[in-house]
Amino acid sequence: MRRKDLFALVLVCLFLVFQVLAQNSSQPNYVAVATTKFTVFPGIPECAQGTVQQGDPGKGKPVLLLKARPGCLIPWHWHTPSERLMMISGNARVEMKGGSPATLRAGDFLNLEGKHVHQFTCLAACMLFNLTGDARHSLRGREWQRNSRGPGIKGQTQGRGI
Secondary structure: OOHHHHHHHHHHHHHHHHHHHHHHOOOOOOOOHHHOOOEOOOOOOOOEEEEEEEEEOOOEEEEEEEEEOOOOEEEEEEOOOOEEEEEEEEEEEEEEOOOOOEEEEOOOEEEEOOOOOEEEEEEEEEEEEEEEOOOOOEOEOEOOOOOOOEOOEOOOEOOOEO
16 A cells, blocks of 8 residues: 555544544544553553543543554453444454454454454554443453353453453
8 A cells, every 4th residue: 555545544534533522522632642651451461552532431432542563462352332443554353253354454444333242463563543332441251361251252251441
């Protein structure tokens, strides 16, 4: 993909994000990625980091900016609210229970309904926006902790919200 095309795709993604932000707030919300501090969210492998760009994951409708190293796997899990992913850079493979795997590239969009079991693998240094629905953002059914059950995954733990 040419640099000019990639730049256009990133601009389209940013436009969509700002449209969502404009609907959720009467005040402008500018966050420069250059000054953003990324951290590891609870229950997420250390190869992935994120930051809250707007909202509160504990209350619903957060906008998260996420990044992950190549090879980073976030194993089978699900979220209570719907989840919308918009790739800014890199590429990733998303596998969904009962569906075909998808390879996300810069500019791609994926909508997952709440409680839809999936896993995410970063293939090349990933950066993406994650927008969730009205419910509290939570990560459930994590494969790396086995105690109870999540929908469609035997022996999985109910996770903490992030």
